[in-house]
Amino acid sequence: MKGFASFVKKEILHILRDRRTMLIVLLMPAVLMLLFGFAISTEVNNIDVAAVVPKRSEEVRKALERISNNPYFTYKGTVSQMDAESCLRSGFADAVVVFAPDFGVPAEARTDRRPKVQIMFDASNSNDAQTGEWYLRGVLAGESLAAAMPETRMLYNPQMKSAYNFVPGIMGLIFILICAIMTSVSIVREKENGTMEVLLVSPVRPLRIILAKMIPYFLLSCINLATIMLLARFALGMPMAGSAAGTVGLSMLYVVLALALGLFISTIADKQATALIISAMLMLLPVIMLSGMIFPIENMPEILQFVSCFIPARWYIDGLRKLMIEGLPFAEVMKEFLILLAMTAAIMAMSLKKFNDKLE
Amino acid sequence: MTRTVISVRELTKRFGDFTAVDRISFDVREGEIFGFLGANGAGKTTAMRMLCGLSYPTSGSGTVDGFDIMRDGEKIKRRIGYMSQRFSLYDDLTVRENIRLYGGIYGLGRRQTQERMEELLRRLDFMSERDTLVGSLPLGWKQKLAFSVATLHRPGVVFLDEPTGGVDPLTRRQFWEMIYEAAAGGTTVFVTTHYMDEAEYCSRVSIMADGRIRALDTPAALKREFGAATMDDVFRKIAREAKRI
Amino acid sequence: MKILLVLLDKEIRQFWRNRFLPVMTIVFPILVMLIFPWITTMEVRNVGVVVVDGDRSSASRRLVSKIGASDNFSLLGTAPDFNSALAALEAGEADIIVEIPDGFGEIRAEEHRNVSISANGVNAVKGALGTQYMLQTVMRTQAELLGEKMPFSPADDIAVLNLYNPTLEYRFYMIPALMIILMIMLGGFLPALNLVIEKEKGTIEQINVSPVGRLPFTLAKLIPFWIIVLAVLSVAMLIARFVYGLTIAGSAGAIYSASVLFVLAMSGLGVTVANHSSTMQQTMFEMFFFVVIFVLMSGLITPVESMPEWAQWITRLLPPRYFVDIMRAVYLKGTTVAELWREYLALGGFALLFDTLAVVAYKKQA
Numbered sequence: 001m002k003g004f005a006s007f008v009k010k011e012i013l014h015i016l017r018d019r020r021t022m023l024i025v026l027l028m029p030a031v032l033m034l035l036f037g038f039a040i041s042t043e044v045n046n047i048d049v050a051a052v053v054p055k056r057s058e059e060v061r062k063a064l065e066r067i068s069n070n071p072y073f074t075y076k077g078t079v080s081q082m083d084a085e086s087c088l089r090s091g092f093a094d095a096v097v098v099f100a101p102d103f104g105v106p107a108e109a110r111t112d113r114r115p116k117v118q119i120m121f122d123a124s125n126s127n128d129a130q131t132g133e134w135y136l137r138g139v140l141a142g143e144s145l146a147a148a149m150p151e152t153r154m155l156y157n158p159q160m161k162s163a164y165n166f167v168p169g170i171m172g173l174i175f176i177l178i179c180a181i182m183t184s185v186s187i188v189r190e191k192e193n194g195t196m197e198v199l200l201v202s203p204v205r206p207l208r209i210i211l212a213k214m215i216p217y218f219l220l221s222c223i224n225l226a227t228i229m230l231l232a233r234f235a236l237g238m239p240m241a242g243s244a245a246g247t248v249g250l251s252m253l254y255v256v257l258a259l260a261l262g263l264f265i266s267t268i269a270d271k272q273a274t275a276l277i278i279s280a281m282l283m284l285l286p287v288i289m290l291s292g293m294i295f296p297i298e299n300m301p302e303i304l305q306f307v308s309c310f311i312p313a314r315w316y317i318d319g320l321r322k323l324m325i326e327g328l329p330f331a332e333v334m335k336e337f338l339i340l341l342a343m344t345a346a347i348m349a350m351s352l353k354k355f356n357d358k359l360e
Numbered sequence: 361m362t363r364t365v366i367s368v369r370e371l372t373k374r375f376g377d378f379t380a381v382d383r384i385s386f387d388v389r390e391g392e393i394f395g396f397l398g399a400n401g402a403g404k405t406t407a408m409r410m411l412c413g414l415s416y417p418t419s420g421s422g423t424v425d426g427f428d429i430m431r432d433g434e435k436i437k438r439r440i441g442y443m444s445q446r447f448s449l450y451d452d453l454t455v456r457e458n459i460r461l462y463g464g465i466y467g468l469g470r471r472q473t474q475e476r477m478e479e480l481l482r483r484l485d486f487m488s489e490r491d492t493l494v495g496s497l498p499l500g501w502k503q504k505l506a507f508s509v510a511t512l513h514r515p516g517v518v519f520l521d522e523p524t525g526g527v528d529p530l531t532r533r534q535f536w537e538m539i540y541e542a543a544a545g546g547t548t549v550f551v552t553t554h555y556m557d558e559a560e561y562c563s564r565v566s567i568m569a570d571g572r573i574r575a576l577d578t579p580a581a582l583k584r585e586f587g588a589a590t591m592d593d594v595f596r597k598i599a600r601e602a603k604r605i
Numbered sequence: 606m607k608i609l610l611v612l613l614d615k616e617i618r619q620f621w622r623n624r625f626l627p628v629m630t631i632v633f634p635i636l637v638m639l640i641f642p643w644i645t646t647m648e649v650r651n652v653g654v655v656v657v658d659g660d661r662s663s664a665s666r667r668l669v670s671k672i673g674a675s676d677n678f679s680l681l682g683t684a685p686d687f688n689s690a691l692a693a694l695e696a697g698e699a700d701i702i703v704e705i706p707d708g709f710g711e712i713r714a715e716e717h718r719n720v721s722i723s724a725n726g727v728n729a730v731k732g733a734l735g736t737q738y739m740l741q742t743v744m745r746t747q748a749e750l751l752g753e754k755m756p757f758s759p760a761d762d763i764a765v766l767n768l769y770n771p772t773l774e775y776r777f778y779m780i781p782a783l784m785i786i787l788m789i790m791l792g793g794f795l796p797a798l799n800l801v802i803e804k805e806k807g808t809i810e811q812i813n814v815s816p817v818g819r820l821p822f823t824l825a826k827l828i829p830f831w832i833i834v835l836a837v838l839s840v841a842m843l844i845a846r847f848v849y850g851l852t853i854a855g856s857a858g859a860i861y862s863a864s865v866l867f868v869l870a871m872s873g874l875g876v877t878v879a880n881h882s883s884t885m886q887q888t889m890f891e892m893f894f895f896v897v898i899f900v901l902m903s904g905l906i907t908p909v910e911s912m913p914e915w916a917q918w919i920t921r922l923l924p925p926r927y928f929v930d931i932m933r934a935v936y937l938k939g940t941t942v943a944e945l946w947r948e949y950l951a952l953g954g955f956a957l958l959f960d961t962l963a964v965v966a967y968k969k970q971a
Contacts (some may be wrong), residue, residue, distance in 0.1 A: 015829070018884065018887060019648055020891075021886055021887045021890050024894055028890075028893075028894055031894075035898065035916070036901065038913065039912045039913065039915075039919070040901060040902065040912065040916075046911060070645075085768070086944075089934070091930070091934060091939050091944075096686065107731055115762055115763060115764035116763075117764070118766060119766065120768055121765065121766065121768060122768060122769060122938065123767035123768055123769055123773055123939055124774075124933060124934075124937035125776055125908075126647075126767075126773035126777070126778060127647045127734075127778070128908075129770075130773060131737045131740075133742075133765055134737075134741045136741060136763075141762070141763075150721060150743045150744075151719050151721040152722045152723075152724070152740065154719070175642050181889070183885065185885065186886070189884075189886070242691040242752065272805070273623075273625075273802055273885070277626070277629055279806055280893070281633050282791065282896075284790075285637065287791075288901075291645065295645055295646075295908055296731045298731065299646050299647075301643050304643060304644060322727075325726070325952065326695070359947050413814065413969070414810070414813055414814060414970055433969070434969075437814055437816045444810055448811040449811075450615070450619065450808055452622045453615065453618060453619065460611075461611060461612075461614075463615075464610075464611025465612075465817050466816065467607070467816075519814075589659075
């Protein structure tokens with residue numbers, strides 16, 4: 001056991017020596033939390049609108065006023081019919097409202113049934129265009145429909161703060177980055193430098209050596225978890241109504257899983273560069289794209305939904321959402337917890353088997 | 361009197377509070393095999409790095425092949441060869457590819473590189489291994505190859521930083537034969553080592569301790585001066601007084 | 606110049622000699638382009654809806670049947686009051702609660718009260734998209750109801766023309782973004798990794814004592830990756846064309862020239878970071894930090910316009926932000942270089958800055 005303690009000490013010294021990496025590892029979660037908590041938002045709340053006005057009338061003036069006053073739009077002024085398309089193309093406006101000369105003439109006095117307003121949308125972002133269309137329709141159709149806009153609200157996330165949504169995602173990402181990547185790289189590094197052999201001939205059992213490598217990263221992750229939870233609670237004002245102990249417990253399990261994943265990568269990679277590329281390409285992107293962190297899993301084609309089941313971050317993020325945002329008790333995340341537990345056991349078993357095979 | 365190739369005066373390198381090299385002065389003459397000895401941490405690698413233009417001196421001055429180590433580092437690099445204790449060829453390139461790379465780096469023409477490569481491969485008896493990845497060669501072979509590559513462009517001075525670390529006595533022997541051959545051809549050899557038997561092969565030897573040069577002379581004169589039978593004894597006597605080892 | 610060729614030859618040989626790298630740089634982009642566009646649709650189907658119908662009129666029934674008919678919604682049923690609807694939402698069955706107030710059909714009348722939509726904000730994207738769909742459905746129904754009471758429907762008075770993406774495929778908006786993510790990862794990570802490998806192995810020492818200048822050395826480290834990234838971009842564009850049917854609205858020249866500037870900037874950044882670190886771990890962590898911020902903050906996934914002022918200001922310091930604007934505008938709208946000169950200029954500035962830093966940060970003599 002004494003040998004084990006000295007190994008842990010060696011690993012901790014390794015990390016402490018590398019001040020820069022440590023600083024990044026400790027600061028990254030905080031910076032990401034604050035940036036994404038306060039900066040990122042998925043909602044569309046600003047559509048730039050320009051107008052083509054061939055003939056000014058009281059009705060046109062009122063319609064433009066309704067556009068300017070709507071928080072959803074920024075009114076960019078009038079343009080000529082000829083420039084309408086180029087101002088969409090250059091990005092000066094996202095939509096151009098083209099009024100007909102007889103806009104606002106009462107229906108009874110009209111001579112034709114042609115539309116009196118045309119909305120030209122830059123539909124390259126189809127999502128913005130679709131939403132914007134109905135807002136603009138409502139605003140243009142007149143007082144009555146404009147006033148009849150439904151009221152919307154977000155439950156559990158009343159200000160629709162994206163932070164709430166991103167926090168679990170950031171946690172899912174950070175622990176994979178720190179635990180899986182750092183452990184794999186530090187083990188492979190010893191393999192590459194040949195120092196692993198020195199360790200393996202020592203009387204300490206190989207399993208303990210690996211464990212010793214993981215402990216410092218586990219401790220670092222604990223510090224990160226504390227930072228994240230404190231920031232989530234006090235800087236972002238997340239309710240964290242659910243069980244805090246549950247959040248910690250689920251996170252610890254996920255950290256162990258990530259460490260096991262790191263060990264697994266280190267058994268298949270024989271060069272640091274390989275380990276890094278496997279981690280970066282096969283873990284960073286799938287965690288961002290397939291875990292439901294940003295893109296809802298339900299939207300994906302069946303086959304990808306199936307694939308996402310094998311991504312641990314998916315279950316972790318799901319569980320965290322329930323605990324941190326919905327405030328459900330720990331019992332409600334039993335399913336996620338058990339799935340993660342099974343995954344951890346499976347990865348551990350696989351990597352230990354590979355590790356032992358290599359020793360023989 | 362032969363030409364002085366390396367001349368160093370009061371050369372000093374400090375890292376913060378730590379003085380790695382402390383006001384050393386010496387001269388190396390053309391065609392000499394100059395042994396640069398010292399315990400680990402005595403400052404010999406730091407001193408050597410300053411001479412090769414890898415590191416700026418904190419104070420003092422020095423010239424290599426007539427060029428100032430402070431101002432003309434890049435010009436010096438054209439005229440020297442260097443082989444470091446950490447093996448310095450590319451593992452993932454073949455023997456031929458490595459030779460061609462260094463031929464190109466030192467501005468040898470295609471034909472010249474080809475000629476020297478063939479001569480080198482024949483001399484080392486490496487012809488059959490010319491398309492082998494360097495990474496899969498045995499250490500001794502790598503070291504001999506690295507030395508040959510470091511002298512491929514026929515430099516006036518070649519710096520060897522513990523070139524024989526970790527190889528068997530036979531290969532060390534062969535390695536030193538290569539060094540003698542190069543010196544006989546007029547190349548000045550500046551070599552650091554901690555094998556004391558190797559010190560016996562040098563024309564002159566300097567021994568560093570605590571960043572200072574404690575002794576500098578021919579091996580025979582040093583043994584006389586310290587009343588020792590071997591260079592090993594000389595070294596032990598000096599090392600015993602050293603504070604940092 | 607000759608030395609540059611010698612060093613390039615070395616880099617390219619080393620790249621192909623690696624068992625793993627060439628496969629990765631070919632397979633990874635293809636996988637990303639084949640898989641991720643299916644994920645980034647930003648369309649949700651089967652948003653679970655519970656209706657609290659307080660109106661119980663023909664108008665409200667029309668709205669309910671519209672909800673039931675839509676692919677986007679799956680109508681779970683009606684609830685007698687908000688609280689029992691909330692229970693369904695808390696159980697995770699429903700995503701949206703629609704409350705139709707009494708007097709819903711009387712849009713012009715004084716006593717009209719607005720529909721209210723409550724969404725589960727836990728999965729914010731689904732909640733927000735579901736809310737938008739519901740908003741559209743309610744507005745459309747209201748416009749129809751209003752139209753029936755008047756000789757002309759105000760909704761018919763408005764014609765909508767969706768330019769550049771008439772079929773409204775969100776995928777088309779994301780495909781250029783995915784290309785950018787690929788270019789960030791390959792163009793940034795690979796050169797950094799490549800340089801720091803030489804540092805860890807100590808082979809860089811041998812270069813440092815040689816007369817090789819820092820410009821040719823740095824260029825030899827960068828150029829192979831410029832070629833790789835542009836090749837990857839070309840493959841990605843072919844996939845976009847033949848798998849997804851997305852053609853470049855603008856000129857391919859405009860895409861390539863912006864891409865050259867961008868990859869110059871990214872690889873310069875990678876090499877600068879590697880120059881300042883001594884271990885692979887350090888390099889990679891610094892790169893991860895940049896890449897995560899680049900991917901999440903430069904408008905690739907979430908719009909820059911909806912960020913607060915100060916955050917938008919930060920995005921101006923991120924090279925990908927300009928590249929995102931250029932790629933989307935040229936790819937989808939056919940915007941010209943002349944119209945985007947500011948973005949090109951900014952990218953050029955970053956390329957110059959980072960590549961200069963990459964050369965300067967490399968110190969042969971310490």
